Amino acid sequence: MDFQLAEDQVTVNDLARDVFSRNGDPQRLFDVEAGPDRFDRVLYRDLAGSGVLGLLVPEEHGGAGLGLWEVAGVFVEQGRTLGTVPLWETLVGGVLPLVRYGDAKQQAEWLPRVAAGDAVLTVAVDDLADARPYGARVRARSGTGPGGAGVTLSGTAVGVRSAHLADAIVVPATDEEGTVGLYLVPTTGGGVRRDTFERTDRGLASDVHLDGAAAEPLAEGPGEDRIDWLLRQVWIAVAALQSGVSQAAVRQAADYTSGREQFGVPIATFQAVAHQIADCHIDTEAMEVTYLNALWRETADRPPRAAVHVAKYWAAEAGDRVARTVQHVHGGIGADVTYPIHRYMLWTTQLANTAGSGAWHLQQLADLVDAGEQL
Numbered sequence: 330m331d332f333q334l335a336e337d338q339v340t341v342n343d344l345a346r347d348v349f350s351r352n353g354d355p356q357r358l359f360d361v362e363a364g365p366d367r368f369d370r371v372l373y374r375d376l377a378g379s380g381v382l383g384l385l386v387p388e389e390h391g392g393a394g395l396g397l398w399e400v401a402g403v404f405v406e407q408g409r410t411l412g413t414v415p416l417w418e419t420l421v422g423g424v425l426p427l428v429r430y431g432d433a434k435q436q437a438e439w440l441p442r443v444a445a446g447d448a449v450l451t452v453a454v455d456d457l458a459d460a461r462p463y464g465a466r467v468r469a470r471s472g473t474g475p476g477g478a479g480v481t482l483s484g485t486a487v488g489v490r491s492a493h494l495a496d497a498i499v500v501p502a503t504d505e506e507g508t509v510g511l512y513l514v515p516t517t518g519g520g521v522r523r524d525t526f527e528r529t530d531r532g533l534a535s536d537v538h539l540d541g542a543a544a545e546p547l548a549e550g551p552g553e554d555r556i557d558w559l560l561r562q563v564w565i566a567v568a569a570l571q572s573g574v575s576q577a578a579v580r581q582a583a584d585y586t587s588g589r590e591q592f593g594v595p596i597a598t599f600q601a602v603a604h605q606i607a608d609c610h611i612d613t614e615a616m617e618v619t620y621l622n623a624l625w626r627e628t629a630d631r632p633p634r635a636a637v638h639v640a641k642y643w644a645a646e647a648g649d650r651v652a653r654t655v656q657h658v659h660g661g662i663g664a665d666v667t668y669p670i671h672r673y674m675l676w677t678t679q680l681a682n683t684a685g686s687g688a689w690h691l692q693q694l695a696d697l698v699d700a701g702e703q704l
Contacts, residue, residue: 332621334402341384341395342402346409348372348379353410355669361413367533368494369413376414377446385424390440397425397562398628401569401620408573411672413532415449415491417566423450425562426499426511430547430555435513439497451495453486453537454556454563457685465501465509465556467539469546480546481520482512482539490683492516492535493525500537500544501556511555512544519543530672530679561627561634563684564641568620571644571680575616575651578673579609582655585670596658605654612647619643632703638694644680645687652677 334342352372361369376382384400386392400420407416424443427436427450442448456466467484482502492498497515504510514521520542523535547555583606586597596602623640626633652674656663659670681687698704 332618332625335399337395338399338402341399342406344379345381345403345406348375348381349406349410349412351375352412358411358413358669358672362531366494367413367531368415368491372412373414373449374446376416377444380444382420382446383444385420385428386440386444387428387436390436391444392440396628397421397565398624401565401624404566404569405573405576408570408575408676409577411574411577411676415451415494417563417570418451418491418495419443419449421562421566422452422454422559423497423499426452426547426555426559427513429558430511430550431513432549435545435547439513442496448496449491449494450497450499451489451491452499452559452563453489453492453501454560454684455488455490455534456486457689465503467500467502469502469504469510469512469544471505480512480544481541482514482544483520483541484539486537486539488534489523489537490528490532490534492523492537493533498537499547499559500539501559502544509554509556511547511559513547514539514542514544528679530675532679557634560684561623561637564637564690565620565623565627567680567683568616568623568640568644571648571677572613572616572620574673574676574680575609575613575648578651578655578670578677579606579613581670581673582606582609582658586658602658605658609651609654612651616640616643616647635694635697635702635704638690638697641685642687642690642694645682645690648677649681649687 352375361367381403383392384395388394404417427439467482467486469480469482471480482500486500495516497513500512500514501509502512520540522538525533525535528534586602587595589596619640623636626636656670656674662668663670
């Protein structure tokens with residue numbers, strides 16, 4: 330395997346780093362949290378204006394037509410600045426399934442709007458309680474739409490990130506024959522109710538109640554297990570995001586302990602501090618390698634399933650270790666909610682339990698090994 334970034338990846342990463350850095354003022358986060366929807370609209374517009382939102386959108390719909398391999402570094406850059414926008418939710422949860430499984434009409438309706446920053450999409454993948462084999466609590470029925478045509482969905486999708494903002498949600502649902510498919514649900518239609526609550530990272534999520542809500546099947550593209558494919562893309566994106574969160578937290582801890590003195594010397598020179606930060610650095614390196622390995626296997630037609638679970642497991646477990654350690658070495662200021670280090674802990678705790686906890690992914694990995702899956 331070769332993890333050396335290609336020229337287009339470096340260009341995309343530099344572009345994303347520039348946009349997130351321009352909008353990375355910590356005071357901005359307080360202002361966004363004080364708003365009713367916890368959404369940094371200025372940053373989202375900047376991402377659209379710079380072309381980041383269109384990176385995965387095909388050229389005929391106003392985008393760059395790139396794939397997850399080229400774009401995953403954008404999520405790392407978001408994690409480094411804790412940019413409060415539903416980026417992986419829109420690009421990976423919404424755009425990727427539309428590109429792979431959407432028909433021409435669906436793509437023409439939604440993809441240009443995403444690229445222009447005029448639409449937010451999200452995906453209902455946080456409820457994995459019965460996801461092995463991947464099931465879906467929401468039920469799809471055909472011929473129940475207006476005039477006896479179309480498809481409607483009924484049931485509840487829990488904990489859908491940024492659903493309060495979303496113009497449409499990609500929802501896994503089980504049809505009358507027991508097949509799990511992906512459906513696009515516009516949130517402006519009837520039969521959609523969102524009960525919104527605050528997440529650990531101070532963003533918002535919703536339990537989405539569907540009662541005969543009109544839905545559009547994402548029925549084109551290759552015949553494959555669609556939710557299995559979608560979950561792999563989500564897990565890789567979340568692992569990349571956590572990698573950026575942890576890298577920035579370690580960088581901040583290193584800067585703080587290098588400037589904070591005790592007994593006339595920087596506390597970073599104490600072995601008890603230096604060794605902990607060194608362990609954090611090793612953890613972040615391992616997180617980056619495992620997510621890149623999963624990304625490479627997913628996009629290079631190599632067996633990806635075990636590697637993706639490893640990446641998400643490592644992001645959850647090592648991410649938690651890093652967050653706790655960097656908070657610890659900050660001493661009392663680590664508990665000051667006006668000081669930014671605590672935000673890395675909040676984001677890490679939320680991401681560790683997004684689309685499956687570390688323990689859940691470890692169990693899936695064990696099952697794959699038991700079944701003879703190639704690692």
